[in-house]
Amino acid sequence: MxxxxxxxxxxxxxxxxxxxxxxxGYINKTPFLELVGATSDPFEALRLVQANQVDLVFLDIQMPELTGIQFLKICGGKCKVVLTTAYPEYALEGFELDVIDYLLKPIPYERFYKSAVKVRQMITPAAAPAPVHLPVTDNGYLFIKGDNKNKFIRVEYNDILYLEGLKNYVSVYTGTQRLITYQSLREFEEQLPKNLFMRIHKSYIVPFSKIRMVDGNAVYIGDNCLPVGETYRSEFFRKIRE
Structure with missing residues (x-):
């Protein structure tokens, strides 16, 4: 299909x-999504998931009878999940349970759509582009902090698609995974080589080699559309023209 x-x-x-x-309403206005239902009853939702009637759940965390985290543990990976909540402190636990994304309320449609695209890529992935091999600068990799004091994960520069800063943590997106680390985007900006990476927005750092198109104030990396912030615009376009 x-x-x-x-x-x-x-x-x-x-x-x-x-x-x-x-x-x-957001689901109904997104062409590649189909609304199965909207419910305030997590047990009804579990029945639908266990009956294989759902591919993706947009799930609140703070529910009185059954929390979103408990729901995730019970459903056991039978469907994709995007968490929706007003509480950012549950982000890391959610990602450890393999949620696709974490949306903070109030949720704008643009942010919702971005999550939906990520799920579509996972369920119906497009053919991957040929890898770009960059000249090695510095060591050609960095270590990012894991979820405990003595855990560090090595990430090759060539594998990074982009980095997204979300309040007190950073998501590092690669071609195969998303890594969450309690570091600031500023730390990454200082650590990554300036000839390979650039901060284009208060929330995003991108590698030049992964940009497939720039259209106005939007940068396209794969199917991801990232904004170029006003503060970074002039320097970004100067480097692009060079």
Whole structure:
């Protein structure tokens, strides 16, 4: 089945009915998503997931009868999950349970759509582009802090698609995984070689080699569309023209 024909069956789960309806509205306006339902009952949601009627759940964390984290542990990876919450402190635990994304309320449609695209890429992945081999600068890799004091993960420069800063932690996206680390984007900006990487927004650092197109104030890396912030715009376009 082609990407154009396949839709992703989605469920919105939130103990506040109006919040579930907002997500349901977003699902309905996204062409490749199909709304299965919107519910404030996590047990009803579990029944739908266990019956294999759902591909993707947009899941609230703070629910009185069954928390989102408990839901994740029970459902055991039977579907993809994007967490929706007003509480950023659950992000790391959520990613350790293999959620696709973590959306902080209030959720703008643009941010919702970005998560939906990530799920589509995982469910119906496009052919991967040929890898770009960069000249090795410094050591050609860096170590990022893991989830405990003495854990460090080696990441090759060539593997990095982009870095996204989210309050007190950073997501490092590679071609195969997302790594979460409690470091600041500023630390990465200082550590990464300036001839290979550039900060284009208060929330994003990108490698020049992975940019497939620049259109106005948008940078495209694969199917990801990242904004160029006003503060960084002049320097970014100067480097692009060079």
């Amino acid at each position: 082609s990407n154009a024909e396949q839709t992703i069956r989605c469920l919105a789960v939130d103990d506040e009915a109006y919040a579930a309806e907002i997500i349901a």
